[in-house]
Amino acid sequence: MFLLLCTATLAVASFQGSDDFSTVSSGLSVSELPDWLPHAERGEALYLQGAIVGSNAKLAELEDRLLDIEKTIANLKAAGEDFRGLGSQAKNLRDDLEGEHQDLDENEARLTTLTSVLSITNLWLWARFHGPPILGILLILMIGLQLAKFAGRAILRRANADTSHGDADERIQRAETLVLVFRKAAAIILWSIGIVAILSELGVNTTALAATLGLLGIAVSLGSQGLVKDFISGFFMLLENQLAIGDVISINGSISGTVENFGMRVTVLRDGSGALHFIPNGSISRVSNQTHGYSKTVFSIGVGYREDPDEVIEVIEDVLNKFAKEDGWAAMILESPVVLGVDSLEESEVSFKISIKVLPGKQWGIRRELLKRLKISFDLNDIEMPFPQRVHYTESEQPISKTIARRQKV
Template identity: 40%
Template sequence: MSFYKISALLLFFMLSVALPASASTLRPAPAPERKDISSIADVIAPKLQELITGDSDSEIELEETFGTRALSFVLDSFKVLSKEGAQFIDNFAALPQLSKWYKKQRQNPKKVEQWLDMGRLLLIVLASAYFIRWLAILLFYPLRSRLRKKKFKSAVRRFTAAFLRLGVTFIPIFLFIAVALLTIEQSQPDKWSSFMIMTVIYALALFQTLLITFRFFLAPRSKSLRILPISTENAAFIKFWASWYGGVLLFGTFLAELAKNARVPQAAISGFGSLVALVIIVMTIIVITKKKMLVASFIRGDALPSNKGHSSVWQSMRSWIARVWHVLAIAYLVIGYFVTMMGPQGSFLIMQQGTVGTLLVLVVVRLLLYLASKVAYKKQTDPTSVGIYRPVLRFFIKVLVWSLGLTCVAAAWGVDVGILFASSWGQRIVGSAFSIASTILVLIAIYEVLHFIIERKLNLRDSEGNIIEPDPRSRTLLPMARNVAIFVLGLIGVLVTLSEFGINTGPLLAGAGVLGVALGFGSQTLVKDFLTGLFILIENTIAVGDVVKLGNHAGVVEGMTLRTVKLRDIQGYLHILPFSSISEIVNMTKDFAYAVLEVEVAYDSDLEKVIDVVKRVGDEMYKDPTLKGSILEPMDVLGVDQLGASSIAIKSRLKVTAGKQWGIRRGFLLRIKSAFDAAGIEIPYQHIVYVNKTEAPATPEKS
């Protein structure tokens, strides 16, 4: 490639020199001066040198893209992992340096003598201290045995015996330390040996103290002295593993101190620390696998009777966590170990801080969500105070709690959450969230005011606190107005939310208008239902609670919308009729009604007497205090209405309150039967007469 570029430049150079020379035949020109040729050569020579060698002093600026940034991040992460991984491996690889350190110690006669003197003194100190401790244990063994086997009925005696046993158990440890210190004091070793021996003595004493403390709280061999309310099996399990954890951590820490004092290489000490941490992780994994079913049962809440047969999102989450908790815990331990060992300085502290912070946040979030559910489902005795603000308030509390919880969790893990409020996009998010929340709260407040007014109208009370039945028109229009208010306010909330999300609502409204026109042409029946229902509501033709007949359907109006009406017939069937299908409306409870009363008497009855009896019964009902307010006017006896085949029909009517006509009619029929029987007036009915040719005619029997 450079060959072609060199050839092109040479050709250009030759042409630039030859063309003026050839042009001299056409027009004489002065010959070029030497200094001009030298300046051209000075310009071309560096270019030729760059093409031949490939070197260039000018840097090519590359444009940074998302791919290059992602690749750079991956490469940088790989470098960090490689570096930290190599250091992690070096820590373990440094353990063999102990052998080199041991060889150096053996090759130094003074060090060998110092180690031998320290070892002999350590054996003397441990032998004497353990001998005195053993004697003290034998001395107090009968008392400890009696306390362990004795049964205590009261909690006070049990605690007293437990503390007495604890004090008796600590006496051998005090004697152990005292004898060790006295022996060291009498021997007067050098400072280095004294430090090494005292470190061993303190490690053993602290380990014994840990065992006694675990035994005090758990008491695996004595249920009567056990402080914690757990079973014997669990007490023994916890004591066993707690002792192992305490021993590994305690002796690991003290051995590291002894190694530092013995001038062991720091790399070997770091490798030893990594090894101790690995042992702790393996022990924890063993404990998790042994008790995974017990912890899973606790997480699911199997011991709680209230959780049986209960299904909810929270219960489903608990069931999922119960199934996989051991996998999550083991993964957390393994990742935490490698992060701690391979991460930068302070990574272990950050991880522990993030873990504890996350757990605390989850507990607080759970408590706040429980309180939010109590706010949402609190029972109300006043119907005017029951609106939609409780479910909406519960939703906003949930969103706020989870947002704050996630923010606290991020802060606990070291994330700079202040950037959320400092950056432009963060301020935009917070501002939009505030606008949406404030708008929805204002809309809820408006709805609650309307809801309060509507409920007060529908639940009016007199001076004695009794509920006054509202008129049918109010029962029809007010609930419908509430539904319309919910739709309008909800639409405003949706439009404001979409606008805050950056969506232009103008085209949406235009599209909705076009869609509405298209639906109007395509759904003329729906439009007819709407218009018919609107005029029925405006004209107050029917209302909720009216008894109506709509075509072939009759019943009580239970509810109305702008499109349909709901009827409940006498058999309890619910009829939902669109207004467009209604061709005839008969309202049987509009303003007032007549209880039409028709009785039939025999042809041989005294009609004047019959009419008097009917009037008397009507007057009695009109004056009856129990029917006061139901019968509006005295009875109107219309007289003889029909001459039937076997009876004469007498018709009358009572003007009553709308809806009372059926009850008044039933009461009148009951009273008129008793009055006719008392007056000897016969009500015709069918008779069956049996005729026997050989015997006398039988008396008629009632059919």
């Protein structure tokens, strides 16, 4: 990027002049001189500019006089009169014109050599004049980018050290999302200011440039309203803390996955199969966040109809209480597990519902571990976990229909 900026500034400088103007005695203005030109060379350049303007005026005068003499010679020749004296004058004028053209070419060549930034000597002069301000601007730009980077790190450190606002992983996730967007926005703003400052240092009319870019921005925004909608939606999603990198979310009730990246324009999700989804923020109408603040694991487990519901609840509560006190699992549980009771009477089982409030993102692992432990406990306590059964009869064993049996008795 630094080399690109230097190349651009050199290109601009080759066409850029200073605010120093000079006029010759005829009142004609002369072209601007480069602001990096030293005083001695500037005086010579001003002299050459005046000489060039004078040469052009003298050439125009000589050409007019030569044209008049040639017309007179043509008339005398047509009348058969003597024109040898005028012929000598015409020859002298042509010699003067040739000499003046030669002087003009030499002066223009010398002026080009003095003012062209493409020569090595002038390139050094240009760098010595514009180099320090441009390097200063770039230095300030680099310092600003580093400060933005340090600010991001400070936010992450504070989020990591703060223990008063929920889970540390969740705080860090949200801080990383904020830092990512902040650093991108800071980089865009700082680079824009730096480029404008460099162009201003080179004498470019940044006001006209800003007006042009403003009109261009309006034209682009009218042609890309969807893009503007994406950015606005992304801004409010960030402002309202709807999601963060690492959250497990569902978008519009159709796409679910883990947030891998969140920007002002697009949200990136990876689903359970590993597919990566890029979703424009403007198309998001509903975000269901399963790991925001806290999570709950709510599930049901069924037993046979012959089992005593109170006994089953005691067994489940015993498993839950032991699980909630174990090292490694206890830190993930925010509230004591609750057996909500009989949830439903199904075709072949009595269903009991369990609810546990846990740290964000821990609900799936806790559910799997509890289902395993409940199965083992049910087996040890001889509690039946029913499954669909089917009875098969052979033709010889098939029982007699009750209707037929009743009629046979009659």
